[in-house]
Amino acid sequence: MVGYKFCEKLVSKTSAFRIIVFGEESRAAYDRVHLSEYFNGKSAADLSLSTEAWYAEHDIVLHLGNPVQEINRSTKTVHSLLGDTFEYDYLVLATGSSAFVPDIPGVEKDGVFVYRTIDDLELIKAYAPNVKKGAVMGGGLLGLEAAKALIDLGINETHVIEFAPRLMPRQIDSAGSAMLQSKLTDLGLNIHLNKSTAYIGGSHKIDALHFNDESALAVDMLVISAGIRPRDELAKLAGLHTGTRGGILVNEKMQTSDENIFAIGECALYENMIYGLVAPGYEMADIVVNQLTGGSKLFYGYDMSTKLKLIGVDVASFGDAFITEPDCRTIVFEDTHKGIYKRINLSPDGKYLLGGILIGDADAYNMLLQTVNNKMILPPNPEDLILGSRGDGEATGAGVMSLPDEALICSCEAVTKSAICGAVNDGATTVDSIKKCTKAGTGCGGCIPLVKDLIAGTMKANGVYIKNVICEHFDYSRQELFDLIKIGKIKNYDVVLDHFGKGDGCETCKPVVASILSSLWNEVIVKQDTIQDSNDRFLANIQKGGTYSVVPRIPGGEITPDKLIVIGTVAKKYNLYTKITGGQRIDLFGAHVNDLPAIWEELIDAGFESGHAYGKALRTVKSCVGSTWCRFGLHDSVSFAIEIEDRYKGIRSPHKLKGGVSGCVRECAEAQSKDFGVIATEKGWNLYICGNGGSKPQHAQLLATDIDKETLVKYLDRFLMFYIKTADPLTRTATWLNKMDGGMSYLKNVIINDSLGIALNLEEEMQQLVNSYHCEWKEAISNPDMRKRFSHFINAPEEKDPSVQFDTMRSQVKAKDW
């Protein structure tokens, strides 16, 4: 990575050098920072930083799988593995590091791996399918990454073995380690501390780890991640000075003991320190480029602050994390319930932040690091930095705009605040354009939230009114366009584009307009099929492999045995995979597009309707058993759920909508995790709104208590219609509420007290939508023109897509992996 960065920086400065690159691996430079993502779907190509074409384009000669074997400093030549000899004026060593393998008997056995390169990962991946118990030796940063990889590979039982008494001893303090350990244990990881391994058991294949305390642990696989060793063997051979514990000695110019040879990255030892992070490596590359092009920039060490997500747990340390009293004052916040630990170290006078540690919640990392690096004066209550302000009022800290101009925002690419704000002033107002013109955010990506805030802050400072325009074709927010289309009574996408937009539309604005048209006029959506997202165009969810899934509506989750039999018969006939969904219905996967009309014909004949699982629309209203059977139930939750689902079914909205009805406070329908949730009380029903599951779960909030059914439906009408009319595209109700000025108290006023005077309108508009309900599938199968669209080849309508292939898993079909 660092070697590649050096080439990139050098060719951007000058073309005076002829560059020859030698690499040991068969691949060009790739992203080692995100190596573990290889196990959750990223391919080697996704991880690659560059292509051979890039090197060719810049006249750089690339020798892959052909490492330098020997340096002859007197003749200034290098000899490569394949027997070539090349002359150099300057030589840059970016040989990186290798995994440190401790000298334990048995490390040569099958099933023992290291975790360093894509090749290592491929070996691990190939071995993993038969492994039931895996272990990682090393509880540092890389070790925990490796443990994550084993979990991702589906190894049920994963152990981490650490020699030290705690995890990540180099980055975090012992209280932080304890918190991290308890979080990771909760997530299913088995952690063993204070364990030193005596030998690896097994005849030729590992079967156990034996420890010095005479205990043993049966495992089928071991990944060693006990630290790194700088690759200095080539330098040693050439007589360059190296450190006693490895590493090529360099000065502040990154020169080795030979002034024509430089060393950068993890192989370089600067003032007794190996910098095992990417950002300082990039900085070293920059220093050498600067030296070679006549500059005088020097290396003075580097901030080793870091933030990571380890197995889903945020871990960050910044500035001077380990300094203790009396050299500083510390503020510690610990919440063992949620697994959060935060520590900040202040200067003894309380004016400056020196460093700190964050576990479990590292949202504040970027701002805290900036506060340290820019020596910003702390607010009077510095505890607010980690606790957030309590009670009402603005968030503490002056925010990104108060940072000094020279504040380093992107440390991977060394981009300052002034560079980013300058680019915004020059017209780069999106993250993508900032990435293109400043390179900020193209490394680890950790600074992107700050970049976004800077873009918004700079534009606001320039007096630009920021609104969320839909895309390049429409200079309006969704809410504005909704009103314009309504007032103009427009029913067709092209007319909308002619009136209010420009160009020919795109995959962003077409579905937005389609959704607005549907929310306003509720016409059959397949009449304008090509402005619908693929799922809405074929009224089914496109799945891996190009087949579709079919979800009939099962209101409230109630279904008769006869209907169940129909679903089973249809699934068998068309060879579909069946699964119960989270919303109490049945999903049928693997349908060819050609089969969809016939499948739906059979389902509709049996009394089913479209479930709108493909649409941004009401999905399900989940219910518990309720008072008809349950001995605790207060009211009949199933009947009410069916009534609500039937009322709002088919209505298009900015995002999907889910509901739930529980018959008592035990809340078996999980109604408080839905966009709207209803819970029975002794006196009536409580209504909760704006909850959701998903990536950022949020509980729904109480809107009204002990109301009767009629009032509840009236409030729901108002709430849903207000959301449909005002939310941004693809915004769930929870996010919509979070962004709303005034929040829940404002929304409550609109819905219950009619503070905007629109309640009656909202109810009428909703009633129109309810009245114009139709089953889209019924319309589609009874119209020959629409039906014709459900074919894969238009010149061979009967033929199915031959590229669709299935595997078998647990006696059902499964899409082939991509």
Next chain:
Amino acid sequence: METLTEINWILACYTDDVPENGGACIKHGDEQIAIYNFTRRQEWYATQNLCPHKQQMALSRGMIGSAGEHCEPKVACPFHKKTFSLLTGECLSDDDNCQIKTYPIKVDAGKVFIGIAC
């Protein structure tokens, strides 16, 4: 641009087979070709049906539109919304080097023909 290869025009389908402002797929031997009826621009395009990103036969089911000042015509794959120029086949989504094949296309008296190099 002048091409030196001989082009063989094959009858792919009829104009009303392809939905307005959308695409459809035809089979030519073992090849799957996506045809786009860009009604709004009175233009027709043809590309490979395979999206190179995840190797899915899906481009004909994608939404078409335009990108940028010069209104470059494009198609978005329905799977992950990678977009490709209908003129050059170049991937327009950022940092991607993949490319799709485009085919010459012409319409005559309600018939759509695709040019296959031979």
